[in-house]
Amino acid sequence: MPEYKAPLRDIKFVTEEVLDINNHYANLAGAEEATPDMVAAILEEGAKFAERVLSPLNRIGDEQGCTFKDGEVTTPEGFKEAYQQYVEGGWPSLSHEESVGGQGLPESLGMMVTEMIATSNWSWSMYPGLSHGAMNTLEQHGTDEQKQTYLTKLVTGEWTGTMCLTEPHCGTDLGMLKTKAEPNSDGSYAISGTKIFISAGEHDMADNIVHIVLARLPDAPAGTKGISLFIVPKFNVNETGDVADRNAVSCGSIEHKMGIHGNATCVMNFDGAKGFLIGPPNRGLNCMFTFMNTARLGTALQGLAHAEWAYQNSVVYAKDRLQMRALSGAKSPDKAADPIIVHPDVRRMLLTQRAFAEGGRALIHYSSLLVDKTTKGSDEEKAEAEELLSLLTPIAKAFLTETGFESANQGLQVFGGHGFIAEWGMEQNVRDSRISMLYEGTTGIQALDLLGRKVLMTQGATLRRFTKIIHKFCKEHKGDKRFKGYINALSKLNSEWGDVTLKIGMKAMKNKEEVGAASFDYCMYSGYVVLAYFWARMAVTAQVKLDEGSSEQGFYTAKLQTATFYYERILPRTRGHVETMLSGADNLLAMEEDNFLFLG
Numbered sequence: 001m002p003e004y005k006a007p008l009r010d011i012k013f014v015t016e017e018v019l020d021i022n023n024h025y026a027n028l029a030g031a032e033e034a035t036p037d038m039v040a041a042i043l044e045e046g047a048k049f050a051e052r053v054l055s056p057l058n059r060i061g062d063e064q065g066c067t068f069k070d071g072e073v074t075t076p077e078g079f080k081e082a083y084q085q086y087v088e089g090g091w092p093s094l095s096h097e098e099s100v101g102g103q104g105l106p107e108s109l110g111m112m113v114t115e116m117i118a119t120s121n122w123s124w125s126m127y128p129g130l131s132h133g134a135m136n137t138l139e140q141h142g143t144d145e146q147k148q149t150y151l152t153k154l155v156t157g158e159w160t161g162t163m164c165l166t167e168p169h170c171g172t173d174l175g176m177l178k179t180k181a182e183p184n185s186d187g188s189y190a191i192s193g194t195k196i197f198i199s200a201g202e203h204d205m206a207d208n209i210v211h212i213v214l215a216r217l218p219d220a221p222a223g224t225k226g227i228s229l230f231i232v233p234k235f236n237v238n239e240t241g242d243v244a245d246r247n248a249v250s251c252g253s254i255e256h257k258m259g260i261h262g263n264a265t266c267v268m269n270f271d272g273a274k275g276f277l278i279g280p281p282n283r284g285l286n287c288m289f290t291f292m293n294t295a296r297l298g299t300a301l302q303g304l305a306h307a308e309w310a311y312q313n314s315v316v317y318a319k320d321r322l323q324m325r326a327l328s329g330a331k332s333p334d335k336a337a338d339p340i341i342v343h344p345d346v347r348r349m350l351l352t353q354r355a356f357a358e359g360g361r362a363l364i365h366y367s368s369l370l371v372d373k374t375t376k377g378s379d380e381e382k383a384e385a386e387e388l389l390s391l392l393t394p395i396a397k398a399f400l401t402e403t404g405f406e407s408a409n410q411g412l413q414v415f416g417g418h419g420f421i422a423e424w425g426m427e428q429n430v431r432d433s434r435i436s437m438l439y440e441g442t443t444g445i446q447a448l449d450l451l452g453r454k455v456l457m458t459q460g461a462t463l464r465r466f467t468k469i470i471h472k473f474c475k476e477h478k479g480d481k482r483f484k485g486y487i488n489a490l491s492k493l494n495s496e497w498g499d500v501t502l503k504i505g506m507k508a509m510k511n512k513e514e515v516g517a518a519s520f521d522y523c524m525y526s527g528y529v530v531l532a533y534f535w536a537r538m539a540v541t542a543q544v545k546l547d548e549g550s551s552e553q554g555f556y557t558a559k560l561q562t563a564t565f566y567y568e569r570i571l572p573r574t575r576g577h578v579e580t581m582l583s584g585a586d587n588l589l590a591m592e593e594d595n596f597l598f599l600g
Helices: 008-018 021-026 036-064 079-088 107-120 122-141 144-156 284-320 344-376 379-414 416-420 426-437 443-456 461-477 481-510 513-547 553-570 573-581
Strands: 067-069 072-074 159-164 180-183 189-199 208-215 228-233 235-237 243-246 249-254 265-278
Touching (some): 008 036, 008 107, 008 344, 008 513, 021 036, 021 344, 036 122, 036 426, 067 249, 072 249, 079 122, 107 284, 107 344, 122 159, 122 208, 122 228, 122 284, 144 208, 159 189, 159 284, 180 265, 189 208, 189 228, 208 284, 228 235, 284 344, 344 379, 344 513, 344 553, 379 416, 379 426, 379 443, 379 513, 416 426, 443 461, 443 513, 461 481, 461 513, 481 553, 513 553
Parallel strands (some): 159 208
Antiparallel strands (some): 067 072, 180 189, 208 228, 228 265, 235 243, 249 265
């Protein structure tokens, strides 16, 4: 049976030793409660909940799935009870403001707990995960009355939330959406339309579901400039703040999916449902980006989760499974064959998973520190953090989900034929991970956002904000022979990143299609460079600890060995991406549409 063990030691290494989170909290306004002892206690309890409660439900959720009958959704066995434990433990309120019932702890601490919960059972984690985005949206854009009515119940976990964007004819291109919002005499709006692919849109785990819905007002301009944002509860709320009559919103069906069977993906019908405007009219997409950015980082975390889960289970199997002898001679002569972990190709797969999981962990938690600064930092810190996040969010979402899926596949491959059957859980991990490259903006959309909007439209200013950080790091360690292999390669790539950006920008001035043609490879290239930066930082930290005589020789030596693997075996992938992104748009666009398919 597959199992999950919370990687507390590695989380501590990344957050405390590499990112210096204790100093970060000491200098972060309102983070006084986030002491080292408090953080350690929270992580220990989060690990227990993930390992003992959620992990055993992961396979159950996949096998049973959600059931739909007469508009009602029943979640798999144990899901509802686990959610009640989650609420009773105070986990939903961890990183929300005390003024609305939260504990006021930093977002980054919540992200550490979320990593463990998500890795142990991704489909279950989506229920509170969507609520988190709804809470952030209401915190930033809701009125005081809306916060008191809806946000307080979301923070306690009594109610859950969703994000309702997609329609049958309208996915990425939200300017095409047709859902209408007609004003009512009491200041509310009648919301009418159909939304699809709504995760956690209907379930039996909470007393109410607060839908955050995009819709058009009657006089709205066409396109994305005419979209407004609304709160539409499953049950209306009376004057005392309690659940009242059923609103005119219903679940029409749930999808039969490739994976994440334990989470209900719903078709939601709004038939004149009562809703309330969030933020200014026709500015809904701007407000929704609060939700979407939260969801994109959450989906980036999904990539890390599937890589970590794959690695943990495949490395245990590789140490136990006996097949063939090592080419250099028997390593376990007392056994019928050697464990497969001795074979170089198996190690290639294991180290690939490990490099992406641990490198992704550094990127995710670095980004979460930036999120802290956007809400609790000084004006200068906030501006810098927002600019860095605007660059790193599409990279994290696209790159970590692509490599997370690759890692899930590698994990299955380590098991051989056993990985293809359900018993070991590896095929479930592959199926569950596949959606991560689709929702919250596909890889292609994230890539286009990165290159087109975040880099070229800012004339490279956003990119330079991060490359300066890398340059400073390389300069600090340039003369140290211990780190020569990392620093020289990273410095060269950092310079090249700006060069290829300039070349694509020059091409795009003559043909805008060059941006779309180069964007995927540019995004993946960027991801490899970003992880190279974090692996270099981890290598430096590990080497310093070894030189200080740490008693954890094995742990830190393994860090250095994984860093070397990443630089020598993974980072060369950037060469192919450079050649491809600079090859131009003609090789993609030259073929006539009618020539794409010949069946005669």
